[in-house]
Amino acid sequence: MKKLVNDPSNVVNEMLDGFVSAHSEDVERLEGTDVVVRNTAPVDGKVGVVTGGGSGHEPMHAGFVGEGMLDGAAAGNIFTSPPATDMREMIATVDGGEGVLAIIKNYEGDRMNFKTAASMTDVEFEQVIVDDDVAIADSSDRTGRRGVAGTVFVHKVAGAAAARGESLAEVARVAEKTIDNLATMGVALTSCITPEKGEPTVELGNDEMELGIGIHGEPGINRTTIESADEITDSLADAVISDLELGEEHEVVAMVNGLGGTPQSELYIVANRLDEILDAHSIGVHDMWVGEYCTSLDMAGCSITLLSIDEELRELLEYPVSTPGLTIK
Amino acid sequence: MKKLVNDPSNVVNEMLDGFVSAHSEDVERLEGTDVVVRNTAPVDGKVGVVTGGGSGHEPMHAGFVGEGMLDGAAAGNIFTSPPATDMREMIATVDGGEGVLAIIKNYEGDRMNFKTAASMTDVEFEQVIVDDDVAIADSSDRTGRRGVAGTVFVHKVAGAAAARGESLAEVARVAEKTIDNLATMGVALTSCITPEKGEPTVELGNDEMELGIGIHGEPGINRTTIESADEITDSLADAVISDLELGEEHEVVAMVNGLGGTPQSELYIVANRLDEILDAHSIGVHDMWVGEYCTSLDMAGCSITLLSIDEELRELLEYPVSTPGLTIK
Numbered sequence: 080m081k082k083l084v085n086d087p088s089n090v091v092n093e094m095l096d097g098f099v100s101a102h103s104e105d106v107e108r109l110e111g112t113d114v115v116v117r118n119t120a121p122v123d124g125k126v127g128v129v130t131g132g133g134s135g136h137e138p139m140h141a142g143f144v145g146e147g148m149l150d151g152a153a154a155g156n157i158f159t160s161p162p163a164t165d166m167r168e169m170i171a172t173v174d175g176g177e178g179v180l181a182i183i184k185n186y187e188g189d190r191m192n193f194k195t196a197a198s199m200t201d202v203e204f205e206q207v208i209v210d211d212d213v214a215i216a217d218s219s220d221r222t223g224r225r226g227v228a229g230t231v232f233v234h235k236v237a238g239a240a241a242a243r244g245e246s247l248a249e250v251a252r253v254a255e256k257t258i259d260n261l262a263t264m265g266v267a268l269t270s271c272i273t274p275e276k277g278e279p280t281v282e283l284g285n286d287e288m289e290l291g292i293g294i295h296g297e298p299g300i301n302r303t304t305i306e307s308a309d310e311i312t313d314s315l316a317d318a319v320i321s322d323l324e325l326g327e328e329h330e331v332v333a334m335v336n337g338l339g340g341t342p343q344s345e346l347y348i349v350a351n352r353l354d355e356i357l358d359a360h361s362i363g364v365h366d367m368w369v370g371e372y373c374t375s376l377d378m379a380g381c382s383i384t385l386l387s388i389d390e391e392l393r394e395l396l397e398y399p400v401s402t403p404g405l406t407i408k
Numbered sequence: 409m410k411k412l413v414n415d416p417s418n419v420v421n422e423m424l425d426g427f428v429s430a431h432s433e434d435v436e437r438l439e440g441t442d443v444v445v446r447n448t449a450p451v452d453g454k455v456g457v458v459t460g461g462g463s464g465h466e467p468m469h470a471g472f473v474g475e476g477m478l479d480g481a482a483a484g485n486i487f488t489s490p491p492a493t494d495m496r497e498m499i500a501t502v503d504g505g506e507g508v509l510a511i512i513k514n515y516e517g518d519r520m521n522f523k524t525a526a527s528m529t530d531v532e533f534e535q536v537i538v539d540d541d542v543a544i545a546d547s548s549d550r551t552g553r554r555g556v557a558g559t560v561f562v563h564k565v566a567g568a569a570a571a572r573g574e575s576l577a578e579v580a581r582v583a584e585k586t587i588d589n590l591a592t593m594g595v596a597l598t599s600c601i602t603p604e605k606g607e608p609t610v611e612l613g614n615d616e617m618e619l620g621i622g623i624h625g626e627p628g629i630n631r632t633t634i635e636s637a638d639e640i641t642d643s644l645a646d647a648v649i650s651d652l653e654l655g656e657e658h659e660v661v662a663m664v665n666g667l668g669g670t671p672q673s674e675l676y677i678v679a680n681r682l683d684e685i686l687d688a689h690s691i692g693v694h695d696m697w698v699g700e701y702c703t704s705l706d707m708a709g710c711s712i713t714l715l716s717i718d719e720e721l722r723e724l725l726e727y728p729v730s731t732p733g734l735t736i737k
Binding site for chain 1: 420
C-alpha cells in the first residue's frame, strides 16, 4: 500500500494529533474525543457553528475550524460518521450562550448521530442539511442528494454571519440560502484507496473515468473512456449550470476542488475551461476557488461547484477568516 | 493516462491562463510569455523578488506571487528551465528602481538562463542559489545539492524583507542567511507521470519507496520496501537534523511538504511524528507548515524541511503575506 501510515486503524487519531500540533495557535483537540475546536471556544455571545463527518476529506472538516468559520468539527473514522457522544461534547463546548448551528452533509449516519447528539444537550440547536451533489437524486441507500464540496461555502457563509454577531435563526437562514443556491458535480479518474482496505474501493479501468462519483466512491451516473479536460469540464459545468438554472442575470463564486490525487496544474486547466464556459453563458464570475477543499483520500479527479450569489452572500464570503485551510484577510 | 489535460504540449499555457483567471485580483500574465507577475508591478522603491523554474511543482512558483512575497515567477515547460528571454522580461517588469533579486534553485538550466537574462538588462541584479536537498551532494550532471521545497522559505523571507523596504543587498543577505540554515529531504512512494510521456518517470515496485529522490524523479540514495510513516519520518528527520547540526539551543520552522499525490491526512501523520522527534531532541518548534508547497506532479510522498531561525528570520517569516498559495495575516 503506497501510503504514509502506521497502524491503519489509528490513522485518524495520529492525523488529528499532527493537525493540532501544527495549528496549536488556532485549534485544540477535545480530550478523549476526535473533535477539534477553536482554542478560544466558547466565544461568549457568538453562535457556535459546527460540522462533522467521516475522515478522508481533508482539509474538510477540521481544516476550516478557526476565526470566522467553524467553532468545531467532529471527525469519524475514514468515511464513517462520528459518534453522537463526540458531537454532543462538541456542541456543549462551543456554545457561547447563543446556541449552535450544525452543518450536516446529507448522509444517514451524520444526520442520525447529530439528531441523537442534539437530544442529549440543552443547548439551543439548529441544523442545516447540505445536498449539493447534482449527480444522483435518490438511490436505495439514501434520501435525496449527497452533500459534497459545496459544503465549504456553507461553512464560510454561516461562519461569517456568526462572527458578525447574528442570531442563531439568522445564521441558519443564510446557511439555508447558500444551500438553495449551490450545486456540485465531480468526476473520478481513479478510485480512492482506504488505509484499512489497502486496495481500490471501486474498479476503474486504465482508460476509464466515472462522472458523478461520490466522495466515498459511491456510484456515479456515467462510466466512459477518459475524455479531455475540456470535455470533462463541459459535462460537469453543464450539469451544475442546468441544475441552478443560471443565466446572464446571475453572478457566481466557483470552486474547482481536487479530490486528493490530482495536482494543482490540472485543476487550473479545468479552471481555465470553466472560466470560458461561464463567460460563454454571460454568467458573472465574482471569484474562483481552486485547490483541495473536500477530498476523497487519494482519488484522482475533481469536482466543480457553483454558488449563485447576491450582495448578502458576497459580503459573507469575503468576510475575513483565519483557519488552517483557508485564510482571507 | 489518468490526467485532466487537453494537449499535453499545452499544459503550462492553459494552467497559467486558469491561474491568472482565478487570481486576477493579485496577479497577471506578461503578454507573450509564461511569466506571472503581481498586477501592481513594478512597486516603486521596492526591491523586486523573482524566481522561476520548470513547471510541475505547483503551487511553486507562481502560487507565491503576491504582496509580501514574490513579484514575478517565470514558468518553464514541465521540469524544464524557462527561457532567458522570459526571465529578462520579468526582471525588467518588476524593477521598481531598487534592483531585483532572483531566487534560483540549483539546477544548471535555471542558473545558466538567469545568468543570460541578467546580462540582457541594465537592472541592478543579485541572485541567490538554493541548495537545500541534503540527499545528494554531487553527481555527474550537477554541481552541489539540489534546490527543493525549502526554497519557499527563501521566497517568504526575501519577500518580507523587500516588502519592509530593505535594500537589494539586505534582501540578498537575509535570503542567503535562510539558505545557510535550511535543509530538506524527501521520499517517493510512487513516480511522477509527466503529461508528455504519460507513464512513470521512474520504475518503483508496488512495495518499494525511494529515499532522497529529486523533485523531477532524479535518483535518491536508498530504495527499500515501504516502511511505516514513523520509520520514514525518522529517516528524513535524522538526515535533516544531522545536516543542520541541530540541538537544544535551536528553534526551527518545519515544513511537511506533499509531493502532489499524497493526501493531507498522511502529511499530518508525518507531522505528528516529526513533532515527537523534534521534542525528543529538545529542538524548539516555532511553527509547522503542512501541505503542498513544492510538488512533483502526481508523485506520492513527502519532504521534510527544517529552517533554523533566530529573531530576525522569525519576524520575516511572520510578516504578512497575501498570495494564491500562502496567506498570513
